[in-house]
Amino acid sequence: MRINKFIAHAGVASRRKAEELIKQGLVTVNGQVITDLATTIKSGDRVEVEGTPIYNEEKVYYLLNKPRGVISSVSDEKGRQTVIDLLPQVKERIYPVGRLDWDTSGVLILTNDGDFTDEMIHPRNEIDKVYVARVKGVANKENLRPLTRGVVVDGKKTKPAVYEILKVDPVKGRSVVQLTIHEGRNHQVKKMFEAVGLPVDKLSRTRFGNLDLTGLRPGEARRLNKKDISKLHELAVRQK
Ligand code: URA
Numbered sequence: 001m002r003i004n005k006f007i008a009h010a011g012v013a014s015r016r017k018a019e020e021l022i023k024q025g026l027v028t029v030n031g032q033v034i035t036d037l038a039t040t041i042k043s044g045d046r047v048e049v050e051g052t053p054i055y056n057e058e059k060v061y062y063l064l065n066k067p068r069g070v071i072s073s074v075s076d077e078k079g080r081q082t083v084i085d086l087l088p089q090v091k092e093r094i095y096p097v098g099r100l101d102w103d104t105s106g107v108l109i110l111t112n113d114g115d116f117t118d119e120m121i122h123p124r125n126e127i128d129k130v131y132v133a134r135v136k137g138v139a140n141k142e143n144l145r146p147l148t149r150g151v152v153v154d155g156k157k158t159k160p161a162v163y164e165i166l167k168v169d170p171v172k173g174r175s176v177v178q179l180t181i182h183e184g185r186n187h188q189v190k191k192m193f194e195a196v197g198l199p200v201d202k203l204s205r206t207r208f209g210n211l212d213l214t215g216l217r218p219g220e221a222r223r224l225n226k227k228d229i230s231k232l233h234e235l236a237v238r239q240k
Contacts, residue, residue, distance in 0.1 A: 003039040010054040011112025059113040066108040067218035072099040098184045106205035125236035126182040130207035135198040139175035151195040209235045
């Protein structure tokens with residue numbers, strides 16, 4: 001098996017991230033630094049990433065209802081609570097599939113399967129990510145229409161999105177809008193609403209593909225079963 005695939009399978013990083021680690025000289029095989037991406041791993045080879053031995057473990061998948069005030073990474077240098085802290089019972093080295101901001105709540109998948117992660121986050125696969133945003137301002141067809149065509153965020157146009165206005169409060173000057181996108185750029189939903197003059201006050205992801213928050217209170221997680229996972233693969237493959 002190719003070295004980057006081996007690292008991804010071990011759940012350490014996605015294949016692309018693994019290639020970067022290799023190029024940076026952070027990967028050793030049987031004690032030797034390797035930088036050749038074509039290196040293959042045989043059974044019995046000892047692979048280390050930044051000095052930590054890695055091994056292939058069972059693939060596991062969890063769905064977390066991420067609360068606000070928790071960061072979507074594996075560790076935090078400032079000691080803040082992370083999504084991993086919310087799943088103390090999991091012994092595999094899981095990490096989040098994409099990120100939700102510190103102040104965003106909702107659907108977050110965690111896994112140790114690097115290939116699955118790549119598949120889920122690639123915009124080509126067009127998996128629905130549904131968000132509900134409370135925004136400042138009165139939302140209407142006119143100000144939201146640009147979102148359906150794409151707005152420029154960080155110098156690049158977003159792919160067409162679908163919106164639904166859930167609530168408008170003209171007196172308080174705020175609205176609740178659902179937005180479905182397929183990409184996952186940094187702060188994308190907040191930036192998209194900002195671009196149409198409706199800054200986000202509160203954001204939640206209510207659905208990722210076939211997965212929603214049914215039965216999960218904030219901070220609760222459930223293990224995904226084979227059916228959940230094959231449905232996600234199906235949604236991704238359908239688009240290819
Ligand atoms: N878009 C954002 O702006 N924030 C998130 O957490 C997710 C999507």
